[in-house]
Amino acid sequence: MASRPSATGKRKDLSASEKVQVIEYKKENPSAGVRSIAEKFGCSKSQIQSILAKKDEILEHYGANKNAHCKRARLSQLKNEDEATYEWYQKARSKNIPVTGPMLQEKAKRGNEELGDATFKASNGWLDRFKKRYNITSKVISGEAGGVSEETVASWKERLPSILSGYSPENVLNMDETGQFYRALPNRSLAEVSKQCTGGKSPKKE
Numbered sequence: 001m002a003s004r005p006s007a008t009g010k011r012k013d014l015s016a017s018e019k020v021q022v023i024e025y026k027k028e029n030p031s032a033g034v035r036s037i038a039e040k041f042g043c044s045k046s047q048i049q050s051i052l053a054k055k056d057e058i059l060e061h062y063g064a065n066k067n068a069h070c071k072r073a074r075l076s077q078l079k080n081e082d083e084a085t086y087e088w089y090q091k092a093r094s095k096n097i098p099v100t101g102p103m104l105q106e107k108a109k110r111g112n113e114e115l116g117d118a119t120f121k122a123s124n125g126w127l128d129r130f131k132k133r134y135n136i137t138s139k140v141i142s143g144e145a146g147g148v149s150e151e152t153v154a155s156w157k158e159r160l161p162s163i164l165s166g167y168s169p170e171n172v173l174n175m176d177e178t179g180q181f182y183r184a185l186p187n188r189s190l191a192e193v194s195k196q197c198t199g200g201k202s203p204k205k206e
Contacts, residue, residue, distance in 0.1 A: 014043055014051070016058070022048060023055045081111045081120075086134055101127050101138075 014022065022041055026032060034052075038045045051058060085108045092099050105122035108130075112120035131137065164172055 012042060014041060014047060016061075019051050019058050022051050023059065026052060081108060081115065082130060082133070084111055085130070089134075089136075101131075104130065 018041065022037060025040070026037065034045045034048045038048045041048070085104060088107055089099055089104060101124075105127055108126070109120060109122040112118075112122075
């Protein structure tokens with residue numbers, strides 16, 4: 001609420017929000033006179049008279065500016081949440097975790113809920129715009145980048161010739177285990193167009 005005038009008698013110009021307060025105060029106190037309202041808000045009687053005369057215009061202008069501010073804040077919130085979702089996506093893919101569209105949508109939806117916006121739906125339209133913005137598409141996962149380290153592969157390449165030297169070619173066989181991959185991850189993932197889409201070791205139980 002605006003302060004009362006100082007001891008010097010100097011009056012101040014009221015801000016847009018203070019003008020709205022004047023209008024609301026007059027509405028709640030219809031018998032209040034211009035002089036008493038001016039003293040309460042620390043301004044001149046002419047200001048109060050002008051505010052009350054243009055109250056509809058002032059309220060309309062204030063509401064439009066407030067809505068514009070809320071819209072800008074909303075767009076800023078969406079931008080920040082999109083960036084947070086993309087950061088989560090990058091971390092997941094850096095660990096060769098497959099990421100699907102529904103996973104991104106759920107992550108964005110929960111992020112907005114944490115910010116107090118329960119109305120955000122993370123629609124398919126939002127997902128399409130998100131993928132286009134970050135140049136992401138769906139790809140088939142190739143290989144198990146996280147299965148065996150490159151150091152282990154290099155070591156066996158050096159050791160294998162000496163191990164096989166005592167065997168004839170017809171006695172050298174390649175065998176691998178057979179497992180039930182009922183807990184396997186998806187064979188497709190969202191990936192950036194310029195990057196290879198690799199996966200990790202598939203979980204299984206024999």
